[in-house]
């Protein structure tokens with residue numbers, strides 16, 4: 001397994017992304033996780049990927065408006081057509097008392113499948129697997 005974890009996506013949580021309680025909506029976080037994982041999976045496949053499964057999603061702490069949210073992706077397995085990615089989400093707080101404090105807020109494991117232009121699964125080349133460390 002290639003032992004690297006990269007920031008795949010980094011953005012600021014905005015007021016438009018809140019739930020009725022005023023914290024950031026879980027669905028928004030899930031959507032960003034999917035995007036972050038897909039960026040990493042596409043790099044491995046060197047082509048189009050679709051999400052086939054989202055597993056082990058854990059919301060550990062809330063995300064607040066103004067937090068700088070970083071999504072760290074790590075490739076954990078490459079199969080015949082699939083790529084498994086772990087995504088860890090870290091929120092950098094922005095309130096005066098907690099300014100700059102980084103907190104692990106969410107994690108998930110997602111699986112993507114390499115597909116052709118018609119959406120049919122296709123094998124990941126040996127060359128691309130090797131490049132990803134598998």
Ligand SMILES: CC(C)(COP(=O)(O)OP(=O)(O)OC[C@H]1O[C@@H](n2cnc3c(N)ncnc32)[C@H](O)[C@@H]1OP(=O)(O)O)[C@@H](O)C(=O)NCCC(=O)NCCS
Pocket residue numbers: 049050051052053078079080081082083111113115119120121
């Ligand atoms: C992706 C798709 C083409 C795969 O076709 P399929 O015939 O169902 O594929 P398979 O069942 O053979 O699974 C393909 C790979 O995914 C893996 N997989 C299937 N179900 C899985 C699950 N629940 N969890 C993890 N991996 C899974 C298989 O093990 C296989 O991996 P491998 O080739 O590396 O061994 C098809 O399921 C599909 O179009 N799904 C909809 C995708 C989509 O719209 N996503 C949302 C928007 S991106």
